[in-house]
Amino acid sequence: MKNILLTGLAIGLLSVSCTPKSNAATEAQKVSTSTAEQIAQGKTIFENACKRCHELPEPTKFTSVEWVGIMNSMAPKAKLSDEQHQWVYDYVVSVKK
Template identity: 55%
Template sequence: MKILTRNQTSSTYYFLITVVSAVGILFSCSPKQGVAGTKTITAEHLAQGKVVFDNSCGKCHDLPNPSDHNAQDWVGIMNSMAPKAKLNEEQHQMVYDYIVSVK
C-alpha cells in the first residue's frame, strides 16, 4: 500500500514536470495571448484591448461605459458589436478582457 502511494506521487510529479515544460514550449513558440483554454491575460493584452476599444467602439455611438453592464452581459454585447466594429477573434477577446478588467 505504501509503495503504491509513493509511485502515484512520483508519477504525478513527473506528469506536472511534463505539463510545465510543454506549456513553456508552447508559450515560447507562440506570442499570441488570450487563446481560449490557455488564456493568460497580460498588461500588454489589456492595453491593446483598450486601444482597439477606444478606436472602434465610439464610431457609431458614444464610447460605452464598461461598468454599465456585468461581465455576462458583455459577452452578448461583444458578440453583437465585434462584427459591427469588424474585429477579428483576437481583437474581440482583448476588447472583452479590457472591458471586464476596468469595470
C-alpha cells in the same frame, strides 16, 4: 548493477517530471486570458473602434456576462478579429467598478 538501474530510474523520473511541466506552461499561456499588454491593446481598440457609431459605452455599466452578449453583437459591427474581440472583452471586464 544496482547503481546503473538507479541511475536509469533517476533519469527516467527527471524526464517525465520535466516534460509535462513545460507543456503545461505552454498550454497555460495559450488558454490564459489576456496579459496586461493585451488588455492595453483592448483599450486602444475599444477607444478607436467602438465610438464610430455611438458614444463609447461605460465599461462598468454592464456585467461581464452582459459584455459577452454585447461583444458578440458589436465585434462584427466593428470588424474585429477574434483576437481583438477577446482583448476588448478582457479590457472592459478588467475595469474596476
